[in-house]
Amino acid sequence: MPAALAISGLEKAFDRPVVKGVDLTIQSGEFYALLGPNGAGKTTILRMVAGLLKPDAGSISVFGVDALSDPVSAKRVMAWVSDEPMVYDRLTPLEYLDFVAGLWQVEPARARQSANDLIDWLGLGPHANELCGGFSKGMLQKVALAGALVHDPQLIILDEPLTGLDAGSARQVKDVLRQRTAAGVTVIMTTHILEVAERMAERIGIIAQGRLIAEGNLAELRTRLGRESSLEDIFLDLVAQGQDEDQDAA
Numbered sequence: 001m002p003a004a005l006a007i008s009g010l011e012k013a014f015d016r017p018v019v020k021g022v023d024l025t026i027q028s029g030e031f032y033a034l035l036g037p038n039g040a041g042k043t044t045i046l047r048m049v050a051g052l053l054k055p056d057a058g059s060i061s062v063f064g065v066d067a068l069s070d071p072v073s074a075k076r077v078m079a080w081v082s083d084e085p086m087v088y089d090r091l092t093p094l095e096y097l098d099f100v101a102g103l104w105q106v107e108p109a110r111a112r113q114s115a116n117d118l119i120d121w122l123g124l125g126p127h128a129n130e131l132c133g134g135f136s137k138g139m140l141q142k143v144a145l146a147g148a149l150v151h152d153p154q155l156i157i158l159d160e161p162l163t164g165l166d167a168g169s170a171r172q173v174k175d176v177l178r179q180r181t182a183a184g185v186t187v188i189m190t191t192h193i194l195e196v197a198e199r200m201a202e203r204i205g206i207i208a209q210g211r212l213i214a215e216g217n218l219a220e221l222r223t224r225l226g227r228e229s230s231l232e233d234i235f236l237d238l239v240a241q242g243q244d245e246d247q248d249a250a
């Protein structure tokens, strides 16, 4: 079985290099969290995987499909959930999910079932027939997540999906993601909430200054540091080490 996501030698520069040769492999069914300081390059990496940004170098394969030469096939099996939810103000959540399912050519009865389930799981039921234009950012985030999942993607990529959500909404989103991974779906998400990475992710990758500086489960990251530590200590130590190495190389 090919990896859900295999990235090799990925590079991107804007006015300066921000992704500097990232190799990353995520197996099918894994829940992977990407951590890193602000500006480390996490979103840029994920936007390249989602086909929203063209890499300067490197390759991206999604379930064995070359996402750079065949982006349509790759997008068919993945979902991208941005940290800036974009939904149509003049549609209700149900209309929006109908619309998105139509774009993916999901069979109508299946689409309606899937939309109803997602609306239910995400607690959007009382607002299912209200226009999204009047929704709070947290509610919009949940509608955007539902829209991304309506075609049953096998790889779900989320950029800070829990930021700005209240505790109840965060729980609903986490439960939906757990359900999906239990069903064999692969999830990769960025988060600044270390507790979420610690509790939900099977593997954690740490990005600093455009490089993947460490990855593994919590025990492996601890071993690398050579002592019992919290994820916060591990994260801060590894990022500081990564910065030192970058300065030495400069």
Ligand SMILES: Nc1ncnc2c1ncn2[C@@H]1O[C@H](COP(=O)(O)OP(=O)(O)OP(=O)(O)O)[C@@H](O)[C@H]1O
Binding pocket: 014, 015, 018, 036, 037, 038, 039, 040, 041, 042, 043, 044, 045
């Ligand atoms: N479209 C763009 N044009 C120019 N520079 C950009 C663009 N997108 C990102 N950058 C720069 O690339 C760097 C990496 O940004 P990116 O958003 O990938 O970081 P991040 O790790 O996701 O950060 P955060 O945790 O703050 O979301 C930053 O310095 C950012 O300013």
